[in-house]
Amino acid sequence: MTSSTEPSEFANPPMPPRHGIYNFSAGPSHMPLPVVDRIREELLDLGETGIGLIEHSHRGPAYSDASAEAERVIRRITGVDESHAVIFMPGGATVNFAFLALNFLRDGGTGVYLDTSVWASKAIEEATPVGNVQVGFNGRGGDEFTCPNPMLDGADIAAPDDARYVFYCANNTGEGTWFTEPPRTNLPLIGDLTSDIFSRPWPFADHAMTIAAGQKNLGAAGCSVVIARRDFIETASRSIGPILRFADHDKAHSILNTPPTFAVRVIGLMAEWTEAQGGPEAIAARNQLKSSMIWKVVDDSEGFYWSRASRAARSGLNVTFQTDSADLDARFLVEAKSAGLENLSGLAGVGGMRASMYNAFPVRGAEILATFMQDFARRNG
Ligand code: PMP
Numbered sequence: 001m002t003s004s005t006e007p008s009e010f011a012n013p014p015m016p017p018r019h020g021i022y023n024f025s026a027g028p029s030h031m032p033l034p035v036v037d038r039i040r041e042e043l044l045d046l047g048e049t050g051i052g053l054i055e056h057s058h059r060g061p062a063y064s065d066a067s068a069e070a071e072r073v074i075r076r077i078t079g080v081d082e083s084h085a086v087i088f089m090p091g092g093a094t095v096n097f098a099f100l101a102l103n104f105l106r107d108g109g110t111g112v113y114l115d116t117s118v119w120a121s122k123a124i125e126e127a128t129p130v131g132n133v134q135v136g137f138n139g140r141g142g143d144e145f146t147c148p149n150p151m152l153d154g155a156d157i158a159a160p161d162d163a164r165y166v167f168y169c170a171n172n173t174g175e176g177t178w179f180t181e182p183p184r185t186n187l188p189l190i191g192d193l194t195s196d197i198f199s200r201p202w203p204f205a206d207h208a209m210t211i212a213a214g215q216k217n218l219g220a221a222g223c224s225v226v227i228a229r230r231d232f233i234e235t236a237s238r239s240i241g242p243i244l245r246f247a248d249h250d251k252a253h254s255i256l257n258t259p260p261t262f263a264v265r266v267i268g269l270m271a272e273w274t275e276a277q278g279g280p281e282a283i284a285a286r287n288q289l290k291s292s293m294i295w296k297v298v299d300d301s302e303g304f305y306w307s308r309a310s311r312a313a314r315s316g317l318n319v320t321f322q323t324d325s326a327d328l329d330a331r332f333l334v335e336a337k338s339a340g341l342e343n344l345s346g347l348a349g350v351g352g353m354r355a356s357m358y359n360a361f362p363v364r365g366a367e368i369l370a371t372f373m374q375d376f377a378r379r380n381g
Pocket of ligand 1: 026027091092093094095119169171172173174192193194195213
C-alpha cells in the first residue's frame with residue numbers, strides 16, 4: 001500500500017481503452033487499467049502474504065491494513081476529520097437509502113427529499129414505508145429535468161417543523177443534471193454522491209451524511225462509502241438491529257459482520273488512484289473538458305440533438321441527448337456500437353442516449369464520440 005509521499009504507479013492519466021472499445025456505461029463503468037492490473041495481482045497475492053485478496057480473513061492484518069488505508073486516503077481527499085465517520089457499508093446506494101430511513105424516520109419525524117431524479121425517487125420509495133416523507137422540490141414534473149441551481153436557500157425548501165434531514169442527489173445519473181453546489185439548509189443534509197464522488201471538490205464536512213455506492217468513481221459494486229457526522233448517527237432509532245445502524249458499523253470499524261472485502265480494497269485503490277491524479281480539483285478540469293465537448297456538439301447541431309436536461313443544471317459527468325426520432329436513436333446506438341462506442345443508451349424511462357464519462361474515462365473517448373455524433377448528424381440531418 002502506498003503512502004501519499006511515494007511516487008504512485010497510478011500517477012498516469014486514464015489509460016487507453018481495451019480492445020479498441022470506449023465504454024460509456026453509467027455503472028459499473030470504465031476503470032483505470034493500472035488499478036485493474038493491481039487487482040489482478042492482488043487476487044493471487046495480497047501484499048506478499050501468499051494469500052489472495054478474496055481469501056484473507058476480514059479480521060486478519062492484511063485486510064485490516066487495506067481497510068484502514070482506504071479510510072485514511074478517503075479522509076485526505078474529502079477533508080473530513082474524526083467528527084465524521086468513514087464507513088464501508090454493505091450494499092449499494094439503494095440499500096443505504098433504506099438504512100437512512102430506518103435510522104432516522106422510524107421513531108417519527110419527516111424526511112425531506114429533493115426529487116430531481118430516478119435515484120432520488122428510489123430514496124423516497126425506500127423511506128415511504130418507514131416514516132413521513134415530504135418532497136421539498138420537484139425537478140421532474142415538467143418536460144425538462146432540473147436541479148434548483150442557483151441553489152435553494154433553506155427557507156425555499158418546503159420542510160415541516162419535525163424534519164429530520166434534507167436529502168438530495170448531487171448528480172442525476174439518468175437525467176444528465178447535477179447540483180452545482182449543495183442545497184443550503186440548517187437541517188442535517190444528506191447527499192447521494194454515488195455518481196460524482198471525487199469528480200469535483202465537494203464540502204463533505206458540511207453534510208450530516210453522504211452516501212456513495214461503488215461501481216463508478218469508487219470501483220467495484222457491493223459496498224457504499226458513507227461519510228457521516230458521528231453525533232448525527234448517534235441520534236438514530238434504537239428500535240432497529242445493530243446491522244442496520246450506521247453508528248454500530250462505525251464503532252466496529254466496518255467489520256460488524258463480514259464486509260465485502262474485495263469491494264473495499266478496490267475502493268481503496270480507486271481512492272489512491274484519485275490522489276495520484278491530483279485529487280478532485282485536477283480531475284474536475286478533465287471531466288469538464290470531456291463533458292463540454294459533448295454538450296457543445298448537442299448545442300451546435302441546430303436541433304438535430306437535444307436534451308431534456310436544463311441548461312443551468314447540465315451534468316459534467318453524464319451527458320444525455322436524443323434526436324426527434326426513436327428510430328434514429330436506435331440507429332445511432334447500433335452504429336456507435338460498431339464504431340467501438342459502447343453502452344450509450346439512456347436510462348430506462350428517460351430514453352435517448354447518455355454518455356457517462358466518469359473520472360477514469362479517457363479524454364480521447366469523448367473526442368471520438370464528438371466526431372461520431374457530428375458525422376451521424378451530417379448523414380442523417
Ligand atoms: N444514486 C445514483 C446517483 C446512481 O447513479 C445510482 C446507480 N446508478 C444509484 C443511486 C443506485 O445505486 P445502487 O444500484 O448501488 O443501489
